Amino acid sequence: MSVAWAELEAALPEGALVAIDTSALLAYLVGDEAASPAANWLLDGRVGTGANPAVVSALSIAELLVRPFRSGQRAIATAEGFLQFFGDIRVINTDYGVAREAARIRAATGLGMPDAVVVASALSAGAAVIATNDGRWPGVAARLGIQLQVLELGRFVGGAGA
Secondary structure, eight states: OOBOHHHHHHHSOTTOOEEEOHHHHHHHHHOOSTTHHHHHIIIIIIITTTSSOEEEEHHHHHHHHHHHHHHOHHHHHHHHHHHHHTTTSEEEOOOHHHHHHHHHHHHHHOOOHHHHHHHHHHHHHTOSEEEESOTTOTTHHHHHTOOOEEEEGGGGBSSTTO
């Protein structure tokens, strides 16, 4: 699998606060998805080294833990070990402000509520970039008229540009 490393590097300015979507976290943890190499670079090479601070929605944590709870204690321990290892990732709770913004985002874009909560959490935290593996997200910021760069990890892996 080829990865457009130079393009990926250029797409995420060092020091920029990055919000990480559930799909990017799963690509990292599962490890066999097309976007997994880019997710590994993001989490190990940028967040894990301190080059980029990161935030994640509490809803993403809940989504991340569903598969492990279905699979058993070993999978739960792996997921929770990941969360502890990346202890510098700040969790954004869903308070009234985040919930209100999520409703506005859903109304304006048609995103599902979980995705709208993730975007609202990113905005609440002041993230400059949101990393996702969801190809539907790049147009969201433009439709909302907001300054939030969408880093679609799959775009940098395989095919054109990689």
